[in-house]
Amino acid sequence: MTHPLASLRKSLACAYSATASETIALGAASLDQRLGGGILRAALHEAYAETAADAPAATGFALALARRAMAGAEKPLLWARQEALTAESGAPYLPGLADIGLDPAAVAFIRVRDAKEALQAGAEAGRCAAVGATLIELFGEARAYDLTASRRLALAAAAAGAPIFIARVAASPAPSAAASRWLVRSAPSRALAANAPGSPAFAIFLLRQRGGAAGQEWHEWRVEWNRDRGAFEDRTFDAPSLSGPVASLPVGGASGEGARQAAKRKYG
Amino acid sequence: MTLADARARAPHLSVAQADEAADERLMLGLAAFCEQFTPLVAVDPTCGLMLDVTGCAHLFGGEAAMRACVLQAMARLSFTGRVAVAGTPDAARALARFGAEGVTPPGEDENFTRPLSIAVLEAPRETSVALTRAGLMTLGDLADRSSAALTARFGAETMRRLTRILGREDARITPLRPLPECIVERRFAEPFLDLAAIENVLRPLIAEAMGILEKRGEGGRAFEARFFRADGAVAALNFETGAPSRNVEALLRLFRLKADSLTDPLDPGFGFDVIRFCVLRAETLAQSQIGFERQGAQESDVADLVDRLAARFGRERVLRFAAHETHDPVRAASYVYAAASPSSRPSSWEKPEPGEPPLRPLFLFDPPQPIETMAETPDGPPMHFKWRRVRHMIARAEGPERIAPEWWRGPVGRDRRTRDYYRLEDRKGHRFWVFREGLYESETAAPRWFLHGLFA
Numbered sequence: 131m132t133h134p135l136a137s138l139r140k141s142l143a144c145a146y147s148a149t150a151s152e153t154i155a156l157g158a159a160s161l162d163q164r165l166g167g168g169i170l171r172a173a174l175h176e177a178y179a180e181t182a183a184d185a186p187a188a189t190g191f192a193l194a195l196a197r198r199a200m201a202g203a204e205k206p207l208l209w210a211r212q213e214a215l216t217a218e219s220g221a222p223y224l225p226g227l228a229d230i231g232l233d234p235a236a237v238a239f240i241r242v243r244d245a246k247e248a249l250q251a252g253a254e255a256g257r258c259a260a261v262g263a264t265l266i267e268l269f270g271e272a273r274a275y276d277l278t279a280s281r282r283l284a285l286a287a288a289a290a291g292a293p294i295f296i297a298r299v300a301a302s303p304a305p306s307a308a309a310s311r312w313l314v315r316s317a318p319s320r321a322l323a324a325n326a327p328g329s330p331a332f333a334i335f336l337l338r339q340r341g342g343a344a345g346q347e348w349h350e351w352r353v354e355w356n357r358d359r360g361a362f363e364d365r366t367f368d369a370p371s372l373s374g375p376v377a378s379l380p381v382g383g384a385s386g387e388g389a390r391q392a393a394k395r396k397y398g
Numbered sequence: 399m400t401l402a403d404a405r406a407r408a409p410h411l412s413v414a415q416a417d418e419a420a421d422e423r424l425m426l427g428l429a430a431f432c433e434q435f436t437p438l439v440a441v442d443p444t445c446g447l448m449l450d451v452t453g454c455a456h457l458f459g460g461e462a463a464m465r466a467c468v469l470q471a472m473a474r475l476s477f478t479g480r481v482a483v484a485g486t487p488d489a490a491r492a493l494a495r496f497g498a499e500g501v502t503p504p505g506e507d508e509n510f511t512r513p514l515s516i517a518v519l520e521a522p523r524e525t526s527v528a529l530t531r532a533g534l535m536t537l538g539d540l541a542d543r544s545s546a547a548l549t550a551r552f553g554a555e556t557m558r559r560l561t562r563i564l565g566r567e568d569a570r571i572t573p574l575r576p577l578p579e580c581i582v583e584r585r586f587a588e589p590f591l592d593l594a595a596i597e598n599v600l601r602p603l604i605a606e607a608m609g610i611l612e613k614r615g616e617g618g619r620a621f622e623a624r625f626f627r628a629d630g631a632v633a634a635l636n637f638e639t640g641a642p643s644r645n646v647e648a649l650l651r652l653f654r655l656k657a658d659s660l661t662d663p664l665d666p667g668f669g670f671d672v673i674r675f676c677v678l679r680a681e682t683l684a685q686s687q688i689g690f691e692r693q694g695a696q697e698s699d700v701a702d703l704v705d706r707l708a709a710r711f712g713r714e715r716v717l718r719f720a721a722h723e724t725h726d727p728v729r730a731a732s733y734v735y736a737a738a739s740p741s742s743r744p745s746s747w748e749k750p751e752p753g754e755p756p757l758r759p760l761f762l763f764d765p766p767q768p769i770e771t772m773a774e775t776p777d778g779p780p781m782h783f784k785w786r787r788v789r790h791m792i793a794r795a796e797g798p799e800r801i802a803p804e805w806w807r808g809p810v811g812r813d814r815r816t817r818d819y820y821r822l823e824d825r826k827g828h829r830f831w832v833f834r835e836g837l838y839e840s841e842t843a844a845p846r847w848f849l850h851g852l853f854a
Binding site: 185205231234251258260316317325355 | 700716731788821
């Protein structure tokens with residue numbers, strides 16, 4: 131016979147951990163398995179563009195994650211974008227948003243002057259429980275985005291129960307309170323008929339996962355975003371024109387070793 | 399009198415250039431200050447103010463008391479004034495400038511203005527000379543004559559002035575600012591200095607205003623908080639909501655955000671005499687039933703968030719996407735202010751075909767970025783192109799998708815040529831949307847290439 135208080139405590143713990151550990155599955159089996167079901171819903175996630183040219187890929191990846199986070203819920207996406215990015219990679223374009231599966235009607239977009247404002251807007255939106263997901267795009271090494279700022283965002287996400295994504299361009303990964311940190315670059319797509327470019331493909335590299343199993347291999351995945359299913363898919367390679375080594379996923383063995391070395395060199 | 403004459407009489411005269419712009423600013427400032435007596439204030443050039451006190455005087459204990467109150471407030475700002483209250487604006491103006499100050503009892507306008515000299519008419523010089531020669535010295539002399547004869551002799555303008563001053567015709571003033579939907583205010587016996595406690599004053603004020611709106615079945619869209627300082631300065635803080643609102647806490651939050659974003663913060667100086675809250679614009683807002691419809695509550699939460707962000711970062715920065723039915727890629731999508739159109743859904747955009755890859759880029763450059771290309775065939779996709787000093791080797795390409803300019807919007811010219819769009823992917827996997835501008839031979843001899851967008 132358990133003590134009533136103890137059982138209450140136990141049931142409360144269950145209720146809380148259920149929301150705290152709810153995950154968003156990415157849809158790609160190998161990836162979700164490695165992530166332990168997916169990325170945390172009520173948390174902060176970062177996507178770094180590997181080079182400045184990969185800025186659309188990092189944003190696209192974050193938007194795709196946001197799309198998965200919002201699936202089934204009639205909640206909008208709030209997108210705060212630093213104005214400097216418009217010169218760098220153009221302005222968000224409605225048909226393009228629809229083409230990657232987002233409902234443009236469910237997107238509110240804020241143009242902000244600098245990183246500080248972007249973070250303020252993001253935190254304001256992230257705290258609001260009626261928002262399905264928040265995306266903050268930062269350009270350059272933003273001093274405003276420090277440990278405290280990221281902690282604030284993480285707490286806002288935890289309180290509201292909706293994810294906050296940060297897409298960063300021209301910045302090198304730094305410690306933060308994010309639950310996961312990704313390095314994203316564009317990957318060659320699967321060619322369609324007549325060698326036409328296919329669906330968006332990303333090479334994503336998990337730099338950090340809070341609470342993830344320690345001592346895991348550095349992992350790089352190649353994923354493709356399937357708009358119709360609204361899910362990521364593991365990419366199998368079939369591109370003869372690729373000059374680089376064609377790896378399977380998750381990358382193990384020699385090429386995985388190479389990736390780890392490269393990552394250690396870069397962020398070690 | 400010339401300046402030389404004046405100097406001869408008073409050698410220590412100090413002289414300054416007249417600054418009409420500064421005078422005008424001063425009058426506008428005084429007009430704002432006088433809005434604490436009535437919301438309908440107009441400037442009467444060059445040194446007069448017209449206050450429409452209809453329905454306001456009883457708040458100050460009658461017209462005579464109000465007149466004393468205005469004079470006292472002006473004296474505190476070290477202005478002396480002549481104040482007359484009359485039934486029509488022109489009568490009051492004539493009495494203040496040329497006649498006896500004071501309050502004209504209702505219906506007595508004509509009796510009070512009759513003794514005034516014809517100078518009141520401010521007619522052209524020749525008219526006044528003619529009037530004087532005819533022995534018409536006061537308004538009373540004119541008032542008794544047939545207006546048709548006078549109009550024929552002295553012009554319609556002079557006669558219109560006459561009828562207005564006599565109070566036979568009532569032309570209302572045009573106030574500087576339109577009348578708000580609803581005004582509530584607090585007056586303080588002692589100037590209010592405690593900036594930290596300002597919300598304690600505003601909360602009941604807003605609640606009172608919202609109570610008034612609720613009875614009318616309305617919600618406010620645009621609001622204003624006005625702070626009348628003891629030294630005559632007036633600070634105003636405006637904010638708007640995207641949807642009609644009666645939520646006191648939300649409005650207070652907007653006020654706080656707006657106050658925080660001010661470049662020069664609210665300065666009480668020697669204290670505020672009056673704090674006023676106006677609802678400038680109101681729209682119908684039905685009584686809402688709370689609790690059962692979670693969906694509706696959420697939508698209003700989002701609207702609240704949009705309002706907060708708009709108050710903080712500016713209305714023009716919080717946007718929504720709008721689609722337009724056109725093939726022109728630039729005109730197909732635009733931004734609209736989210737705060738202005740919270741509930742309007744974007745018109746239909748083309749739903750992507752299942753199985754198709756994205757055909758339109760996620761980001762669009764405006765204007766398109768010129769690129770240097772090398773193509774295998776003149777009308778084929780490029781083999782490689784150079785953008786921002788980086789060469790991109792093309793691995794995959796699709797196109798062209800030919801988009802002609804809309805002929806009904808003007809002739810084909812230098813800025814309006816047919817565009818052949820290609821989707822390209824370079825060897826690293828970056829995806830681009832480029833176009834070649836102009837058809838060979840028929841439109842241009844040397845078509846140029848542009849990068850228009852980037853895919854994810």
